[in-house]
Amino acid sequence: MSSDVKPGAVPPAEDRSVSIALAGSGGSGVMTAGSLLLAAAAEAGFYGLMVRTSGPQIRGGEAAALIRVSPDAIETLDDAFDALVAIDWGNVHRFADEIPLAPSGVMVGDPAEGEPPDVYRARGTRYCPVTMKALAKGIAGAWPNMIALGLAGALIGLPRTALHTAAQQSLRKSQTLEANLAAIDAGFAAAIDIGSAGRLGVPRARTGARWLISGNEAAGAGAIRGGVRFVAAYPITPATEMLEWLSPALARVGGALLQAEDELASVNMIIGASYGGVPSLTATAGPGLALMTEGIGLAVAAEVPIVVVDVMRGGPSTGIPAKSEQSDLSFAVAGLHGDAPRLVLAPTSIADCLPTTQWAVELAEALQSPAIVLSDQFMGQSRAVIDGPPESAVAGKRLVADANAPDYKRYRDTDSGVSPMAVPGTPGTVYTADGLSHTEAGIPSSSARDHLLQLDKRARKLARHDYGCRWADLEGDGNAAVITFGSTTAAVREALARAAAQGVHARLVALRLLAPLRRDALAEALAGVERVLVVEQNHSGQLLRHLRAEFDLPARQSSFRRPGPLPLRPGELADAIVAWRTAP
Amino acid sequence: MSPKGRPEGESVPKRLSAKGSPVSAPACGTVAAPRTAASYKSSYKPIWCPGCGDFSVLSSVTKALAQLDLPPERVAVVSGIGCSSRIPAYTACYGFHGVHGRSLAAATGLKVARPDLTVLVTGGDGDGYSIGGNHFLHACRRNVDLTYVVMDNHVYGMTKGQPSPTTEPDWDSKLAPGGTGLRVFHPLVVALASGANFVARGFAGDPNGTARIIAEAIRHPGFSFVEVLSPCVTFRPEQRQWKGAVRPAPVDPTDDAATAARRVMSDDGFNIGILYAGDRPAYRGYPQPARATPADLEAEFEL
Numbered sequence: 001m002s003s004d005v006k007p008g009a010v011p012p013a014e015d016r017s018v019s020i021a022l023a024g025s026g027g028s029g030v031m032t033a034g035s036l037l038l039a040a041a042a043e044a045g046f047y048g049l050m051v052r053t054s055g056p057q058i059r060g061g062e063a064a065a066l067i068r069v070s071p072d073a074i075e076t077l078d079d080a081f082d083a084l085v086a087i088d089w090g091n092v093h094r095f096a097d098e099i100p101l102a103p104s105g106v107m108v109g110d111p112a113e114g115e116p117p118d119v120y121r122a123r124g125t126r127y128c129p130v131t132m133k134a135l136a137k138g139i140a141g142a143w144p145n146m147i148a149l150g151l152a153g154a155l156i157g158l159p160r161t162a163l164h165t166a167a168q169q170s171l172r173k174s175q176t177l178e179a180n181l182a183a184i185d186a187g188f189a190a191a192i193d194i195g196s197a198g199r200l201g202v203p204r205a206r207t208g209a210r211w212l213i214s215g216n217e218a219a220g221a222g223a224i225r226g227g228v229r230f231v232a233a234y235p236i237t238p239a240t241e242m243l244e245w246l247s248p249a250l251a252r253v254g255g256a257l258l259q260a261e262d263e264l265a266s267v268n269m270i271i272g273a274s275y276g277g278v279p280s281l282t283a284t285a286g287p288g289l290a291l292m293t294e295g296i297g298l299a300v301a302a303e304v305p306i307v308v309v310d311v312m313r314g315g316p317s318t319g320i321p322a323k324s325e326q327s328d329l330s331f332a333v334a335g336l337h338g339d340a341p342r343l344v345l346a347p348t349s350i351a352d353c354l355p356t357t358q359w360a361v362e363l364a365e366a367l368q369s370p371a372i373v374l375s376d377q378f379m380g381q382s383r384a385v386i387d388g389p390p391e392s393a394v395a396g397k398r399l400v401a402d403a404n405a406p407d408y409k410r411y412r413d414t415d416s417g418v419s420p421m422a423v424p425g426t427p428g429t430v431y432t433a434d435g436l437s438h439t440e441a442g443i444p445s446s447s448a449r450d451h452l453l454q455l456d457k458r459a460r461k462l463a464r465h466d467y468g469c470r471w472a473d474l475e476g477d478g479n480a481a482v483i484t485f486g487s488t489t490a491a492v493r494e495a496l497a498r499a500a501a502q503g504v505h506a507r508l509v510a511l512r513l514l515a516p517l518r519r520d521a522l523a524e525a526l527a528g529v530e531r532v533l534v535v536e537q538n539h540s541g542q543l544l545r546h547l548r549a550e551f552d553l554p555a556r557q558s559s560f561r562r563p564g565p566l567p568l569r570p571g572e573l574a575d576a577i578v579a580w581r582t583a584p
Numbered sequence: 585m586s587p588k589g590r591p592e593g594e595s596v597p598k599r600l601s602a603k604g605s606p607v608s609a610p611a612c613g614t615v616a617a618p619r620t621a622a623s624y625k626s627s628y629k630p631i632w633c634p635g636c637g638d639f640s641v642l643s644s645v646t647k648a649l650a651q652l653d654l655p656p657e658r659v660a661v662v663s664g665i666g667c668s669s670r671i672p673a674y675t676a677c678y679g680f681h682g683v684h685g686r687s688l689a690a691a692t693g694l695k696v697a698r699p700d701l702t703v704l705v706t707g708g709d710g711d712g713y714s715i716g717g718n719h720f721l722h723a724c725r726r727n728v729d730l731t732y733v734v735m736d737n738h739v740y741g742m743t744k745g746q747p748s749p750t751t752e753p754d755w756d757s758k759l760a761p762g763g764t765g766l767r768v769f770h771p772l773v774v775a776l777a778s779g780a781n782f783v784a785r786g787f788a789g790d791p792n793g794t795a796r797i798i799a800e801a802i803r804h805p806g807f808s809f810v811e812v813l814s815p816c817v818t819f820r821p822e823q824r825q826w827k828g829a830v831r832p833a834p835v836d837p838t839d840d841a842a843t844a845a846r847r848v849m850s851d852d853g854f855n856i857g858i859l860y861a862g863d864r865p866a867y868r869g870y871p872q873p874a875r876a877t878p879a880d881l882e883a884e885f886e887l
Contacts, residue, residue, distance in 0.1 A: 042887050211885040221885070224878045229871065230697040249881050254874030258696055260689070261722040268686035269693030272662065275680055276698035298683050388886060424678035424694075424701055427657045432672045432679030443628060443673065444681075 017070035018156045018198030019078045021099045022148060024087030026060040029145030032170075034065025035383070037152050039166035041069040042212055042385045044158050045203030049074055049350075051382045053098055054322065055091060062091040064099065069156055071201040075349045075384055075490035079571035081105060082198030083155045084120065085148050086113075087132060093117035097566055101125040106197045108151055110134075110144075128194045135186045141179035142186075150187025157200040160188050209388035215379030216242035216283075218353035218389075219309055220249060223281050225354070225392070226361025228307070229255030230280040232269035234262055237321040238377040239283040239311040246283075263288040267295030270306050274299075275433055277400070277423035279365055283309040286328045287318065289372070293336055296370045300340040300458065302433040303411065303421070305364040305371075305398060309357065312376040312486075314564045323565030324378035326486050327538040332372045333515045333546055339455055341462045343371035344515035348473055348489040350379050351386035356512060359395055359470060366396025367461050368421055374514070376537075378487040378567060395468075404428030409440040413453055417461025462516050471513040474525050476500075480581055481507040481526055484535040485514060485543060488568050492535050495573030502574075504581045506533070511543075517550040531556035533580050535573065539563040619653050621646040626676050631667075637788030637814030637823075638668045641735050644786070644812075645704065646675065647795035652702075652802060659702045662691040664716060666708040667742050668735035668814065677704075685715030688723040688732065695728050699870045702802060703729075709736040713749040713769050720771075724778030727806040728867040733798060734771065734809075735788070737816035737823065745819040771811050772848040776841045776860060781806030783844060783860040787830045788814040790856065797858060806866050813854075826854070833857040 022030045022037070034050050041048040048069040055061035068078055080102035086092050086109045096119035101107060103124045109116050111129040121127070130151060136144040146167070153163040163184050171177045213221075220242050223231070231250060233243050247257040255278075260266035263284055270280035284292065289310045299306045312328045314320030332344045343363050347356035357373055364371040401408055401420035410431040412419040419440075422429035436444040437451045445451070473489065476496060484492045489510040496508055509525055511517075526532070532554055534544040541559045548557075560576050562568060624646035632638050649659060659677040663669035665684035672679025678701075682690045687705050695703040712720055712734045723730065738755075740746040746759045749769035756763055775783050782804040786794035794812055801808035813830065815823035833855035838844050844860035 039887075210887045211882075212887055213885045217885070221878070221882055224881065230693065232693055251872065252874070252876040252881065253878060254871055256696055256869055256871045258692070258869055261718055264686060265689040265692075265719055265722070268682060268689035269696075271682065272680065272690035272693030272695075273697035274693075275690070276660075276694045276701065278697040280693070280697065294683050295686065302680075302682075385887070388882075422678075424660050424698065425658055427655070430657055430676060430678055432681055434673070434679075434681045435683055436681065444670075 015199060016072070016201030017068055017074060017078060018200045019066075019068045019081045020083040020085065020152055020156050020197065021064050021066050021081050022085050022152060023062065023064040023092045023095060023099070025090035026054065026057065026063050028087040029143055030063050030065050030087060030148070033145040033149040033152065034067055036149055036163070036166045036170055037067055038383060038385065039169070039212065040153055040158050040162040042210065043165045044162040045206060046071060046200070047073045047385045049077070049382060049384045051077060051378065053095065055094060062094055064092070064095050066099065069200060071203050073387060075351070076494055076570055077567055079569045083152070084108070085152050085155070086110075086116070087144055087148050088113040089117060093119050096120065106155065106194060108155070108194065130190045132187070135190065136183055139179050139182045139186065141176045142183035143176070143180060146180040146183035147187040147190070150184035151191045153184070154188045154191030155194065155197045157196050160185065163188070211386050211388050212383060213350065213386060214241065214381060214383045215347070215350040215353040215375055216311065216381065217245045218350060219283070219347070219357040219373065219375055219380070220246045222354035222357030223307065223361055224249060224253060226358040227279040227365070227397070228281045228361055229253070230270065230273040230278045231255070231282060232258040232260045232266040232273070232280070233282045233284065234260050234266050234288060236285045236288050238313055238381050239285050239309065241381065242283045242309065242311065263291035264295065267292035267306070267308065271295060271299050271302070271304050274304050274306050275424070279305065279361055281307040281309065281361065283311065285311050285313050285321070286315045286331070289328060289331065296342065296372070297336045297338060297340050298435040299370040300336065300342060301435045303368040303458065304433065305368050307357070307360050307364050307371045307373060309373040309375055311380040312374060320565050322377065324376045324487065324567065325538055325564035326374070326376060326488065326536050327542065327563065328374060329514065329538070329542040329546060332374055339459070341369070341459050342515060343367065343369055343462065343513070344374065345371060345513055346374040346486045346511065347379060348486065348510045348512060350382060350384045351389060353379055354389045355392050358392060362395040362397065365398040366418070367465060368398065368418060369462060374486060376487050401426065401429045410442045411438060411440045411454060411457070413440055413457050416464060417457045467513055467518060471511070471518040471521055472525065473508065473510040473512065475508040476506060478505040478507055479528055479530045480532070481509050481529045482533045482535055482577065483509045483511065483543070483547065485511045488535055488537050491568045491570045491573055494570035495577055498570060498574035499577045499581070502578060504578045506577060506581060514546065517546070519551055522551055526554065530554055531558070531580070533558045533560060533577065535560045535568065537562060537564060537568055619650050621650045624649045624656055624676050626674055628673050630674055631670060633818045635817040636667065637737065637816070638671070638735050640788040640791045641668070641733065641794065641812050641814050642671055642674055644791045644794035644798055645671065645706070645733065647791065648798035648802065649677070651795065651799040654702055659704060660694060661704045661706060662694065663687050663706045664711040665742070666711045666740070668706060668708040669711055671706045685711055686719065687711065688716060688719040688730070691730050692723060692726065692728050695730055696867070696870060699729070703731070704802070705730055705732045707734060709734060709738060709750045710740045710748040713771055717749070721774070721778045724775050724780040724807055724809070726867055727779060727781055727864055729805055729807070731798065731801045731808045732810065734811050735814035736771070736811055737814050737820060739816050739819045741816045741819055770849070772859065773845050775809045776845040776848070779864060780809045781862045781864045782808035782858070784810045784858040785856050786810055786812040787826065787856050788812055789827045789830070793856065800858060804861060806864055829854045830856050833859060837861045839863060
């Protein structure tokens with residue numbers, strides 16, 4: 001396609017990016033090679049994304065690093081891979097669905113490790129054998145995965161110096177550095193006979209600082225920016241890396257992370273800490289969120305700010321722990337007993353995990369309410385090169401009672417619904433935080449008047465808050481709109497660009513604040529829209545159902561949805577968008 | 585009755601709580617009005633049945649706080665759900681009345697985030713040993729500086745008379761006709777085996793003795809567990825007989841958990857007093873002064 005592009009015109013994203021998968025048995029070093037390839041791409045001025053995938057084994061088994069490199073910021077995988085480099089074939093056939101090879105692409109394997117599996121051969125992709133292990137053996141101290149790194153770098157068109165720099169930064173303390181630089185060179189040289197895969201564009205001139213970060217780390221950094229200084233949590237895939245990043249990070253900024261005995265404890269621990277005046281957060285996945293719901297209801301009733309990050313994975317029950325799915329939405333927006341208003345937010349990209357988690361903390365604090373952040377495995381466990389997030393303005397903080405405030409009532413019925421929260425230790429404002437229905441003073445009460453007053457107060461404080469313009473990303477125009485949320489946003493955005501290249505246009509509405517739904521703002525965003533397509537990664541259409549429950553959508557509604565574990569790809573979405581827009 | 589008639593604290597190593605509020609020495613030549621038990625009581629009237637042991641335990645708690653002369657606003661009383669879990673609102677301290685079984689979790693978060701506060705946890709046998717049993721084990725293990733007072737009446741009172749983990753196996757009830765047939769839970773042994781740093785048994789019929797035990801538990805560093813036999817005269821009227829069964833423990837407290845465990849395993853459950861005062865290392869995860877800024881952390885992501 002790029003040959004058709006007129007000089008000076010910018011070719012579409014899929015023609016400027018290149019996708020490559022590195023695969024092999026666990027322990028073969030594919031993840032290290034993948035990480036270094038991404039770092040080298042960043043060094044060369046590109047943006048990139050690396051998705052990790054592995055078999056169900058805890059250690060060993062098969063592993064693959066799925067990498068896309070582009071001159072532009074990208075946060076979605078492409079439809080097909082231009083190259084696959086397999087250090088060995090072990091159980092790599094299990095990744096056939098996750099690594100669709102382009103027929104025009106190239107597949108590199110070590111002939112000493114056997115032939116490529118039929119599932120890959122069947123696609124007609126060119127096979128180029130390279131004796132990676134033998135090449136590594138010829139260099140004392142070299143590793144086969146560094147041969148693969150050199151190969152991969154050359155295939156996608158990265159400069160050799162960038163591969164060296166990445167290896168030097170990672171292996172600078174290793175005695176094998178020189179040997180592995182030689183291995184990278186040997187792999188690079190072996191690729192000359194193969195030619196290049198894909199057509200990587202030219203990197204743009206760099207402007208601001210760029211970061212290499214995972215969504216889990218970005219959410220952790222956002223939490224700390226927002227003021228979180230206490231975290232209690234229980235390990236769970238795929239949220240654990242966020243906790244492992246936060247543990248030393250919190251200690252350095254004067255906070256603490258506590259490993260709880262279970263999620264019932266973790267949510268109640270953060271409620272206790274926040275009651276003590278310290279902004280607090282926990283991170284979990286669907287099963288943990290389910291256990292936390294009673295505690296989240298307590299935070300609603302007792303008006304204690306907390307943030308719960310749910311890194312969503314395939315469900316229900318244990319589901320598919322290490323694969324992504326957007327299937328906790330219904331539970332997050334509706335899954336508490338009683339009438340329990342709560343905040344639900346979702347980052348729209350890996351980069352957005354930072355500001356959205358920060359915003360969640362600030363909203364929770366300002367509104368004395370629980371906030372659930374719906375990240376997912378795709379964002380959480382993938383690494384991307386992103387533009388360093390700018391300093392974000394503080395969106396709110398907790399309203400605290402003054403010492404000896406006259407006639408202090410913790411749950412006073414105010415216009416905004418927000419009432420000053422006394423911090424323990426403060427004289428003259430002693431109160432008891434209570435999950436029982438209570439009076440304005442916090443005394444347990446089962447009277448109809450008190451119950452209604454406090455239900456109204458808690459609903460009002462969320463409904464009346466000014467959330468500004470961050471409730472959604474709004475792009476494009478036209479009389480049709482695609483509505484989505486979370487990690488599928490990047491795929492939808494790229495699909496809309498592809499559809500636009502075919503003359504088919506639609507708006508993008510990527511919701512960041514899912515509850516309370518901004519009905520007026522959404523109505524404004526959809527003014528003139530006659531049909532909507534709701535895109536989501538789950539089985540039952542949870543976003544469509546949420547929107548229909550909360551909002552009068554245009555009558556013509558379509559749904560594009562598929563559960564995990566496979567990602568929604570921009571090409572299939574572009575086809576769906578074109579078909580939807582051109583339907584009578 | 586006081587534990588073994590001994591002057592308070594005499595044979596127990598006296599330690600100031602490392603991370604708790606400063607335990608004030610008796611005022612010397614100052615004119616501030618001394619705090620009394622009444623200084624720690626709220627004006628809110630308890631919902632308990634007449635004759636409930638919890639009235640007396642509430643008074644022991646406020647007496648203990650008066651003995652320690654802690655400013656009421658520097659104390660937080662945390663509870664779950666149940667008759668005895670109503671205590672926080674009856675005190676003049678900061679209170680937290682959370683959900684069933686999770687008081688120790690909430691208190692742990694509070695104490696770790698706010699080590700300057702004195703944190704007292706109160707509740708019953710169902711709340712602490714059944715629905716909250718896992719948190720009990722791990723609070724003992726973790727050894728965060730909390731004082732946990734359990735009012736044990738061997739019954740779920742708030743839901744009107746169902747068997748709890750400490751109910752005798754043959755106690756007849758609507759929910760378990762003829763009795764549960766289950767072995768009773770032994771909270772003191774479980775606490776010792778799990779690593780609690782201070783273990784004592786009190787009796788609601790002895791408010792002054794129980795007050796002294798609670799005061800000592802608050803002073804003692806780490807996780808202190810005080811089981812108080814607190815009769816439910818409504819659903820377990822036979823517990824009125826406890827008054828004649830309790831006695832001061834015939835031995836001094838030990839700092840050897842195995843010795844203490846052997847003793848409580850073999851006694852009849854009515855020995856009253858401080859049974860174990862240990863010296864286990866305290867929880868290490870409290871916040872320390874910041875040595876980096878959020879920007880320093882973020883700089884590490886920069887390419």
